[in-house]
Amino acid sequence: MDISGSTGAMxxxxxxxxxxxxxxxxxxxRRIENVAEHPALKPTVDEFARLLDLRFATAEARATTLFESPETGNQISYAFSxxxxxxxxxxxxxxxAWWMNESLGQLGRSPDFMSNVVAGLVDYADELEENRPGFGDNARNYHRYAMENDLVLTHALGDPQIDRxxxxLDDPDLALRIVEEREDGVVLRGAKQLATLAPFSNEVLVYLNGVTAARGAEDFVIWFALPMNAPxxxxxxxxPLGNPESGHSHPLSNKYDEQDAMLFFEDVFLPRERIFLQGDSLRALKGLGRINAWSLQSTHIRFLARMKFFTSVAKKLAHAIGVDSFRGIQEQLGELVSxxxxxxxxxxxxxxxSSFTPAGNxxxxxxxxxxxxxxxxxARMVQIMRQIAASGLIMQPTEGDLASPELRPFLDLYMRGHDIGAAEKARLFRLGWELAGSGFGMRQELYEYLHRGDPGAGRTxxxxxxxxxxxxxxxxELISAPLNDRALAGA
Incomplete structure (x- = not known):
């Protein structure tokens, strides 16, 4: 892929x-004509733009997030390293850690995550080359292309929930599939869910589909990258989970609603150079751990930032209503810290x-x-916050209420807190509502439960x-002979 004209970090x-x-x-x-300016999407676009610019704001931020490409001299993201x-x-x-702390752990699909997946893809390139000649080079070239252009990516892994x-093999519409193979590429038909960050991404990476070793399933097994504007x-x-016009503040959902999407592939042509694996389900299964080796650590780092933010808000909620001295509340807060x-x-x-991969990384x-x-x-974090804040999460005044001369005396008298005014308390509890009660909070909790894969299958x-x-x-050895104290002592 051509990187001439690439400028590095966006x-x-x-x-x-x-x-x-x-x-x-x-x-x-309705079809959205301008993603960056659409009212439902603009706040999140603006937040991503702020974070991307913040990398250049100070010498420390630049040194933490970017390094110089040895090939082009561009400043490029460490996530691709x-x-x-x-x-x-x-x-x-x-x-x-910089990305996750700056976004309070709320962006599961910050660019750092998928860039680390692309790094994992190139680490697996030798094995991809064994699938079909040229696929390994495709992975290497794509990594170079995505890195030098600082692409923001999503991934789409799940097949549509039609009939699990x-x-x-009985109903091909149940999964994305190849409907035509040509010398220069393949044609794809079907759907994928759930592409988090899709409207804000430059490209989508698909690498978990039709993972079955059944004979005849080869057309459902394909890894590839595709621009979001592909015909x-x-x-x-x-x-959308935020509502900037409701009067009530949505401090997290208005900034961090990453959006989730269904992707419909209506006979989409996929060029050969964008295919990384095809028809080899066993190699696909083996490769999942390899290509996510760095992204999983990125996920842990993000969840830690989310945990710390959650714990801080919970502590302040408890103090705001004077229950932080109660032993039971202290135990719950200590549980969050643990x-x-x-x-x-x-x-x-x-x-x-850490250890080295076969590729030497x-x-x-x-x-x-x-x-x-x-x-x-x-889920336990959400439960604890609900128990601490209780009904206060539900009933809080808006900024309009606080600005009302007629209402404000009542709010100052009856909706203040322990050592905190009515305005600050309302804003604090809105943060708690966003984390543990709103549609945004519940979407985030469901995301945490599912995005690493089905926990039950993973534990198996x-x-x-x-x-x-x-x-x-x-x-x-112990049970091969009659048990006695002497045998146990020597164990």
Whole structure:
């Protein structure tokens, strides 16, 4: 892929312009002509633009998030880097921490996440080349192209929820598939869900589809990258979660609603150079862990930032209504802190347990179990915040109410808090509502539960792959003869 004219890390203005590329985006039955300026999308676009610009704001931010391309001299994102040393690995994840802290852990699809997936894709290039000649080079060229152009990416992994009891072999519309193979590429038909960040992305990466070893399923197994403005690609958005015109503040959903989308592929032509894997379900299954080795660590780092933000808001909610001295409340707040500390140690442990891939790149230790634990902890965090703040999450005045001379005396008297005024308390509780009660909060919680993959299936895979052979051998030795105190003492 041609990188001539690439400028490296995008500015906020470049990002906004990149979204108005003729893509076919739909919301509430209407086609969106200008993604960057649409009222339902503009606040999030502006926040992404702010974060992209913030990388250039100070020498420290630039040094943390960007490095110089050895090929072009462009400033490029650390998320695309392929670390070979512990120092380079730390630099890669310091950039992840910058993204996640600046966005309060609310952006599951910050550019850092998918850029790390693209890095994982190129790490798997040799194995992709074994699938079909040229696919490995396609991965290498795409990594170079995405990195030098600072592409913002989404991914679309799930097949549409039509009938999960049936097989795509019986009804091909149940999964995205190849309907025509040509010398210069393939034609795709079908749908994909759930593409988080789709309207704000430059391209989509698909790498989990039709994962079945059944004979005849080859047309459903394909990894590829596609521009969001590809002819025949239609993008359907869900209902926006923020409402800037309601009068009530939506401090998180107006800035961090990443949007989720269905992608409809209406006989979309996919050029050969954009295909990375085709027809090889076993290689696809094997590759999932490899290409997500860095992105999983990025996810842990983001969830830690979300945990800390959650805990801070919960502590302030408790203090605002004077319950932070109650033992039960302190135990709940301490529980939140214990989760943050556990995850922080897990992140450090995965980095310390790093190893080299067959491609010679340094990746963190396996930490899927930490991810499945996080999926469950997210719901517990929401439960604790609801118990602490109780009905106060529901009834809070708007800025209009606070500005009313007639209402304000009542608000100052009856809606103030412990050492906090009515206005500050209302704003604090709106943060709590956004985290633990609003549509945005519930979408975020569902996202945390599902986006690492189905936890049940993941734990089953973990059971099958986790090496306990040394302990199993000790147990077998113990039960091979009658148990007695002496045998146990020697165990």
């Amino acid at each position: 500015t906020g203005e470049q990002f906004k312009r990149s979204l108005n590329d003729g893509r076919d985006v739909w919301l509430d039955g 392929l670390p070979k040393t512990q120092q380079e690995l730390r630099a890669k994840f310091a950039a992840s 009891s049936a097989s795509p 025949g690609l239609k993008i359907l958005l869900r209902e 989760y943050a500390q556990t995850l922080e140690l897990g992140i450090k442990g995965a980095e310390a347990d 340094l990746v963190p230790g396996h930490s899927n179990g930490l991810g499945f634990w996080s999926a469950d902890i997210s 895979r973990l059971l099958r792959s986790y090496d306990m052979s040394d302990v199993d051998a000790r147990v077998d």
